[in-house]
């Protein structure tokens with residue numbers, strides 16, 4: 001699961017990145033204009049893994065992972081309505097979701113690029129950049145279709161006209177500031193759009209980076225902005241990047257005490273993982289054996305063969321069936337053998353929809369030709 005971080009310069013992107021990944025990337029003002037993004041991998045904590053490990057004594061335990069990408073070289077024109085292009089666009093286009101860091105903190109030592117702190121303005125600015133980028137992609141495709149029309153055979157023309165009309169409709173809505181994630185498509189239309197990797201189609205997390213002096217109002221600020229911006233496909237979180245980054249440098253115990261004192265229930269890192277899971281509709285299934293106990297991330301509603309394909313494409317192609325037991329049932333019975341004896345280890349076929357906490361073994365057959 002890849003999350004692409006974006007936002008205006010000096011909004012605290014790298015600070016947030018460090019807080020989320022316990023990283024030590026250079027903040028603005030120190031970096032030498034590197035073009036490569038900071039990449040940080042976060043292990044998704046799951047207490048079920050430890051419990052399974054105690055039962056299976058595996059050689060290794062592998063949690064699910066979320067990867068955060070912090071774009072280093074924000075393009076010069078970014079935030080000025082010039083759209084997003086080049087490597088910056090490519091990095092964002094590959095992400096499963098976007099994390100927009102919105103500056104809400106005051107810091108006279110680090111002036112805001114637009115001179116004043118105004119989260120609503122910045123959210124609108126970046127949304128506009130994302131829409132411009134998608135419009136650019138649409139324009140280029142429409143131009144190519146128009147060119148293709150000249151050389152097309154009569155029987156091909158209708159299909160081209162249909163696509164022109166479809167993409168033109170999307171363009172009109174985008175121009176009216178309706179992001180793709182809020183436009184409605186049939187399943188077939190949605191599939192035909194996947195290849196474009198439109199930015200406004202991606203789930204979006206608005207992360208309000210509040211100042212140290214606003215921590216006691218964190219919940220109120222979050223509620224206020226959530227009311228304004230939360231809708232399907234958009235999540236909103238308020239947290240103080242600088243404080244969260246400082247806390248990752250402390251021991252767990254120290255950080256815990258500090259949080260309790262400040263009235264902060266859990267780490268920003270843990271909250272963000274939960275937000276990503278909720279926003280993207282994610283869940284985990286588990287595999288367990290003497291070699292490895294492991295958690296795998298999939299979207300809710302994923303079928304057993306697709307889930308198997310997460311592990312290896314051969315598992316999906318040669319899928320025969322899945323042997324499934326609920327984590328709680330496995331714990332209650334104490335072993336796979338006992339779960340099977342009690343009829344709780346089920347054989348499921350191709351149409352089975354995976355459930356959170358399923359402990360699975362996939363049976364597959366790959367014919368060698």
Ligand SMILES: Nc1nc2c(ncn2[C@@H]2O[C@H](COP(=O)(O)OP(=O)(O)O)[C@@H](O)[C@H]2O)c(=O)[nH]1
Nearest residue numbers: 009010011012013014015027028105107241242
């Ligand atoms: N006071 C304050 N300063 C912050 C906060 N978050 C970031 N900064 C400062 O703002 C500057 C830019 O932060 P950075 O993470 O490099 O921003 P980026 O350009 O978006 O990656 C740095 O000097 C940070 O220390 C915050 O929550 N409070």
Ligand SMILES: [Mg+2]
Nearest residue numbers: 013014027028
């Ligand atoms: Mg940065």
